[in-house]
Amino acid sequence: MTVPTIPPASYEELRNELAEKHEGLSKRLKQIAEYALDNPNDMALETVSGIAERASVQPSSLIRFAKAFGYSGFSEMQRVFRSYLVESGTNYKDRIRSFRNEHDQDGAPRNIVLDDFIDGGIAALKNLRDVVDPDQFEAAIKILGKADVIYLAAQRRAFPVASYLAYAFAQLDKRCVLVDGNGGMFFQQGHSIRSGDALLAISFKSYSPEVIQLVKETREKAIPVVSISDGLLSPLSQNSDVSLEVEEVEVHAFRSLSATMTLALTLVVALGRELQK
Template identity: 25%
Template sequence: MNMHKQNDLMKRIKNAYPKLSKGQKLLANYILEHYEKAVFLTAAKLGKIVGVSESTVVRFANELGYDGYPKLQRALEELVKTKLTSFQRVEVTSDRIDKGHVLKFVLQSDAEKIKHTLEEIDENIFNQAIDMILDARKIYILGVRSCSALAGFLGFYFNLIFDNTKLIHTNSVSEMFEQIYKIGPEDVVIGISFPRYSKRTIKAMEFSKSRKAKVIAITDSLLSPLIQFSNCSLIARSDMASFVDSLVAPLSLINALIVALCIKKKDEVLDTLENLEKIWSEYQVYENDEEYVTNYLAPNELQ
């Protein structure tokens, strides 16, 4: 897939522009100049702003080769995600949020992203990823910036399940390559990136693919630049609620990945946890019930 596929909408508008009607040209100009606003508009609202009918908006989408206005809007979403700076994201999304009900808006938005992810996920591809991971000589996990939290979570549980996991810690491209230069055909790389996509992650996946490793992408769209370097792509919806990346659906997908692998390796996982429980207890890693009662509940009951 071409790295610039996400600019496909702009190319379509440019190619179709000479044959567009006067009203459709007005729509094209508005989208080219104000795509960050157009992405949140219904066909009726977009038509009203530009001064054309809703049916003209629908015909415009068809003229560009999209099967209806929702498909055009999806292409706009992809464009916006890759184009907007953090500052612009705050500006654009602040208009969407009811300032008096921020909690409700964000939770509802996250719930919708999980719902869409569930509707769109391909279980065959998910199972393919499971098999790749189980067959791997070594598993490399890479996610930087906000995605480092997802990579760290996945790495924490993979270290309990497998003894061949490497979580890539990197602040630079050179450090990253120093950690993955031994990668080969028997290994798996799990690259995690969501808009705005990390160049470091993309370069690592490109390198891994060139070394014939199996590459699994965890990203938000089939238009993501990670896709072209992956053997297997797990898609989870993200959103841009202000400058904060909404990564709830990706985390839910990662949870599913961990649970599925735990089931496949149930006996080994149980042995590991049994041994770890003894260590955790001996070295007092976790608060136990007896300590909690003695230190917290008993003093309060005496008062």
């Protein structure tokens, strides 16, 4: 056992190293290398003795194996296998990190802040693809399509989304009321909703109490409520007939609205088609 090189830091590197050195390895180590390439998941998640058993090898061989590739022990090597697991997964916060690093390199005097937001926005959009539940989306369109008048409720950060929707719905000749709280008449506006209408509420944490209250009240009247919010824990999701989930990334302590805006727009287009039938 020689060649104490610098240990591979990414799964890809490790994979290559494994394939390359494979020939020169001893019997047991070969066996392990093969097992590792075939079952990266096990390597990432199982314990040393667990893997040892499955691969028909002694635990100590696994440690030797890791050391043969330059790691200080098995645990260190396992970290590499784990990093692979999270990268390939859905989680996108990590993707952002890798994005950033990519961009940091070219030393051009770019607008760093803008780059961050662009990367964040892109990540949020990609994530949107994964988290939007098609059934919920379908259901939302159904409800909104049937509604006589769509009431739009949103405050603060979410308000621009509602105002955009109001504009777009108007373009579609879909009647809507923007409950904007103008003149302190949030509830007066909101309470004029009635059977046959639908409420589309948008709010993110920290959730606007007015919007939450309106959602609850509307639901008690047995009027359908569609919500756009951030995650299952949102009080909006919990009190809506249908809820669409969006997660915006926070960059520099500010949240973008790219993903939410895109979802809103999609809603508009899908609704437009529904109405054409």
